[in-house]
Amino acid sequence: MKILSTLLFCFITSISYSQTLVDTKWDVYLFGDAESEFSFQFGVDTFYIADLETVPFSIYTENMDTFRINDLESADGCFGKIGDVWGTYLFNIENDTLSFELIEDECDARSSTLVEATIIKSVINSNININILNDITLFPNPITNGILNVKSPEKIDGISIYDPYGKLLISTSEETSFDLSRYSFNLFFVELRKGNNRVVKKVVSI
Secondary structure, eight states, X not given: OHHHHHHHHHHHHHHHTOOOOTTEEEEEEEOSTTOEEEEEEEOSSEEEETTOTTSEEEEEEEETTEEEEEOOTTOOGGGOSTTOEEEXXXXXXXXXXXXXXXXXXXXXXXXXXXXXSEEEEOOOOOSSOTHHHHTOXXXXXXXXXXXXXXXXXXXXXXXXXXXXXXXXEEEESSOOEXXXXXXXOSEEEEEEEETTEEEEEEEEBO
């Protein structure tokens, strides 16, 4: 019985900490005064902005659910010494959304971006024509009466709607009209899925 309990504990522990950032790519959405979009791509111990794998953005270490950004030799200012703490965070991956919780940020530089941004996993395209998803129309955008409509040239597999912080609000494979008036947010992310393909589009409510 004792051996069984030990094995069960080890199994549960391995499930709890099986998430990893290695070899993943994420689309990052910022909003507010300086709204922008870009991507993170994680290697074994280095992560990059967009697809520029020849230009590393920073070095990171990962320990179970803890993510620590370290300095680069070429960094300036607060990041002038190799190994200076750029930031330490708890990270969590749920519903293909990556979130960070700040533990330590000595340079006070990364917390706002990583903690407040919406970070959604990128998916490598399959043989299905991705133009099917790009041709989908979301209207009206901006939303003026609280109702968002989705028009697609053919049936898609799923629609998910997230708030600005990456929280899943709606997930369906049948509906094409959504009443968003009950939510207080003025920005939504709509994920459209077809096979292994996925597109995320922004919708504004006024």
